[in-house]
Amino acid sequence: MxxxxxxxxxxxxxxxxxxxxxxxxxxxxxxxxxxxxxxxxxxxxxxxxxxxxxxxxxxxxxxxxxxxxxxxxxxxxxxxxxxxxxxxxxxxxxxxxxxxxxxxxxxxxxxxxxxxxxxxxxxxxxxxxxxxxxxxxxxxxxxxxxxxxxxxxxxxxxxxxxxxxxxxxxxxxxxxxxxxxxxxxxxxxxxxxxxxxxxxxxxxxxxxxxxxxxxxxxxxxELIERWSTREVLELRFAPEDRPAAADLERHAERVEVLPDRALLYTADGERSQAALHAAGLRPLSALVRRSTLEDVFLRLTGRTLVD
Amino acid sequence: MTALDTATRAAPGWARLLPGGSYAGRSRMLLLRSATASRRTWPAIVSGFAEPVFYLLAMGSGLGSLVGTLPGPDGRPISYAAWIAPGLLAASAMNGAVFDATFNVFFKLKYNRLYDAMLATPLGPVDIALGEIGWALLRGGLYATGFLSVMAVAGLLTSPWALLALPAALLVAFAFAAIGMAATSFMRSWQDFDLVTLAVLPMFLFATTFYPLGVYPRPLQILVECLPLFHAVELMRGLTTGAVHLGLLGHLAYFLVMAAVGVVVAARRLEALLLR
Structure with a gap:
């Protein structure tokens, strides 16, 4: 004991x-x-x-x-x-x-x-x-x-x-x-x-x-460090020019494609965003944020926490 | 730290026979809670006192003037009012206890989740069962005292044995409260409470409250003799008219068994419902 x-x-x-x-x-x-x-x-x-x-x-x-x-x-x-x-x-x-x-x-x-x-x-x-x-x-x-x-x-x-x-x-x-x-x-x-x-x-x-x-x-x-990256780049695309996951994966350690957006897990969000731009991908919106426990949960279970 | 020592004080010896600490020996705290809450709900308590008095006035004086006298338990004729008053006394002990132990308990169990809150403290299901049944008993006792006083003033108590009608009424209230709480633990919705009315109202009307058992054919008499209210009425009528005999002990035993069964079933069911 x-x-x-x-x-x-x-x-x-x-x-x-x-x-x-x-x-x-x-x-x-x-x-x-x-x-x-x-x-x-x-x-x-x-x-x-x-x-x-x-x-x-x-x-x-x-x-x-x-x-x-x-x-x-x-x-x-x-x-x-x-x-x-x-x-x-x-x-x-x-x-x-x-x-x-x-x-x-x-x-x-x-x-x-x-x-x-x-x-x-x-x-x-x-x-x-x-x-x-x-x-x-x-x-x-x-x-x-x-x-x-x-x-x-x-x-x-x-x-x-x-x-x-x-x-x-x-x-x-x-x-x-x-x-x-x-x-x-x-x-x-x-x-x-x-x-x-x-x-x-x-x-x-x-x-x-x-x-x-x-x-x-x-x-x-610890959980974020172990199961996620430092930053996350959230991208929203128009339905007609949504890129293949493989095209995104080239610019991040890991990609999660959700119904409404794609999450690119990367150490440096700004740099990944610039690389995407250089590759000719044009999202409707792009947002760089820190990883949260939500990302950890998504990684571990393949689902979002609050549906 | 002294406060915490009090909080963790051990339960009395017999309670250790029960599984998993279901009794902390503190059911009087539920009485304290009910007494505190009742300071705001006293009109409901007063109405419970008034009901049997209204019946006594309407039936005893009104109808009684047509009926005249009836043979009492020992065969001597007594006024109709003196005849039904002990029946009303028994019925008021039943009604007060059943109402408290069914509607009020169901509300606390399902809607207030009050017992869940209590079980997060050292209190166990036995504390809750005893505390709630105890409150129903106090309330029944209050009604009985009030009604006995009315009977005394109206000259309907013809024997010193009537003093024992009060403890007898307490036992009757306790037994009905215990069975009522046990029954409530099986109820799923308010619709099920129609069954309570279905059990209580015919008993009130037909279990010799208003007329003697002799009006029924024998098979119906046997049925009536099984009903708890019949035994309560016999007990009260014997005591208030002074027709005391050993048979009254049999009626007492009926309620002791009923109370014990009620407490055990109620506590077990609370445990099964709340400690899952």
């Missing part, structure tokens, strides 16, 4: 005949922000539920905070903070009561949760809405309240399942800022997401999942 907060070996989850998680190894260290990146149905949420001790594993080994979820579920859950994919706030209670009562589920004393709730309302910027019911809050506010609620027991490990799905850009950035603040305070976090920018912003290390297995692992920079 290392000092990892989560350690999984050949972890599997089957629902009937469908195997959602097909043998994964995961190690999450103290203090890091670890990500599961993958499309819907990749097995991220099933993995998260197993780590959260609300879904028994089918086979393999799993240790969370040094304990076995099958045996010590309640003791582990006492030290976890969970932000589920869909908000499940208590709509019959006020914003403040949502925090206080939730704290009481952990067996925390009344005085402690009262002080903690006041502190978390500040953290979530919801102090002014403290006595309101939950229902009229905006999506971003509900999400912040859900995150605040997950912190009521000062968790050692925070599990965030798709924390910003469905939020507008402004609300996302405010949430990312709050999560970054938690990271600085040393809270270990596990995040699932199908947004590359979110994974790149937040995660120290991540695994890319597809079809229930891990297809790559590393820091965002």
């Amino acid at each position: 290392g000092d990892g907060l989560v350690q999984a070996r050949d972890l599997r989850k089957r629902f009937g005949t469908f195997e959602a998680v097909r043998g994964i190894d995961v190690d999450v260290a103290q203090g890091e922000v670890f990500g599961f990146l993958g499309p819907n149905g990749a097995g991220k949420s099933s993995t998260m539920r197993m780590i959260a001790c609300v879904s028994p594993r089918t086979s393999g080994s799993l240790q969370v905070l040094g304990m076995d979820p099958d045996r010590d579920g309640p003791r582990i859950r006492a030290r976890l903070g969970v932000v589920p994919q869909l908000d499940n706030l208590d709509t019959e209670l006020s914003v403040r009561e949502n925090l206080e009562i939730y704290g009481r589920y952990f067996g925390l004393p009344r005085r402690h949760v009262r002080a903690k709730a006041a502190e978390l309302l500040e953290f979530a910027r919801l102090t002014e809405r403290a006595e309101d019911r939950v229902e009229p809050l905006s999506g971003g506010m509900k999400r912040r309240l859900t995150i605040a609620r997950s912190l009521v027991n000062d968790p050692d490990l925070l599990l965030l399942d798709e924390p910003t799905t469905g939020l507008d850009p402004q609300a996302r950035h405010l949430l990312w800022e709050r999560l970054y603040q938690l990271k600085r305070e040393g809270v270990t976090q596990i995040i699932t997401t199908h947004y590359m920018d979110e994974a790149e912003q937040l995660c120290d290390r991540l695994v890319v999942m597809d079809g229930g297995v891990i297809v790559a692992e590393g820091s965002p920079a």
